[in-house]
Amino acid sequence: MRLDKLLANAGYGSRKEVKQLLKQKAVTVDGKMVKDPSMHVDPEVQEIYVLGEKLEYKEFIYIMLNKPPGVISATEDLYDKTVIDLLSPIDRHYKPFPVGRLDKDTVGLLLLTNDGKLAHNLLSPKKHVPKTYYAKIDGLVTKEDVEAFRQGVELDDGYVTKPAQLNIIKSDEKSEIELTIYEGKFHQVKRMFEAVGKKVTFLKRLLMGSLQLDEKLKYGEYRELTMEELELIQNEITKEE
Numbered sequence: 001m002r003l004d005k006l007l008a009n010a011g012y013g014s015r016k017e018v019k020q021l022l023k024q025k026a027v028t029v030d031g032k033m034v035k036d037p038s039m040h041v042d043p044e045v046q047e048i049y050v051l052g053e054k055l056e057y058k059e060f061i062y063i064m065l066n067k068p069p070g071v072i073s074a075t076e077d078l079y080d081k082t083v084i085d086l087l088s089p090i091d092r093h094y095k096p097f098p099v100g101r102l103d104k105d106t107v108g109l110l111l112l113t114n115d116g117k118l119a120h121n122l123l124s125p126k127k128h129v130p131k132t133y134y135a136k137i138d139g140l141v142t143k144e145d146v147e148a149f150r151q152g153v154e155l156d157d158g159y160v161t162k163p164a165q166l167n168i169i170k171s172d173e174k175s176e177i178e179l180t181i182y183e184g185k186f187h188q189v190k191r192m193f194e195a196v197g198k199k200v201t202f203l204k205r206l207l208m209g210s211l212q213l214d215e216k217l218k219y220g221e222y223r224e225l226t227m228e229e230l231e232l233i234q235n236e237i238t239k240e241e
């Protein structure tokens with residue numbers, strides 16, 4: 001890869017800014033100062049230093065975000081703030097995108113990555129990756145609802161949902177539940193509760209496959225996945241269908 005492209009991809013500025021860095025003799029490749037932006041380098045084998053700092057090149061980025069309310073799960077929007085706007089310029093440089101969508105008012109676990117293959121697999125209906133939500137519900141959630149969700153409920157468009165697990169945490173006029181679904185239809189959780197005559201008033205995603213929301217992350221905060229977390233989800237989607 002060209003040196004200027006590599007440095008730009010790694011977040012050291014635009015190609016023009018990178019050229020300036022090279023002019024300032026700020027870059028070495030295998031111990032030799034380099035000024036030529038078109039030089040071809042291999043970051044996997046060669047040691048590249050920028051301003052005395054070793055360049056840790058990575059092709060992919062995997063981010064766990066605790067999505068706040070009021071922000072949309074898109075890469076750009078004319079009116080609303082997007083989840084990408086919450087990232088630092090360096091992280092944005094990798095061009096990550098959200099893996100699936102949470103509604104504007106839904107909070108919690110959202111994975112952002114530029115690894116299209118992983119995203120595709122996580123979202124593939126064939127993989128049945130479970131997603132677990134915590135929700136507050138207006139209305140009394142009952143054992144009958146648990147059974148209905150286990151069987152599948154009919155949504156407003158006639159679609160019958162796949163079996164889902166509903167756990168009641170608190171059952172009264174303002175119920176609290178956890179729900180695990182194995183598919184991802186538009187507004188699915190809200191529509192499932194509408195199907196049994198109830199309204200979701202708060203929705204938070206806790207889990208996607210084995211990936212669990214890090215509760216230390218406040219709304220709008222994020223961190224990269226650990227190696228362990230990444231390996232777990234990678235193994236999960238390569239499992240036999």
Ligand code: URA
Pocket residue numbers: 101102103104106186187188189190191203
């Ligand atoms: N189901 C919903 O209704 N909304 C979400 O954001 C996610 C799942």
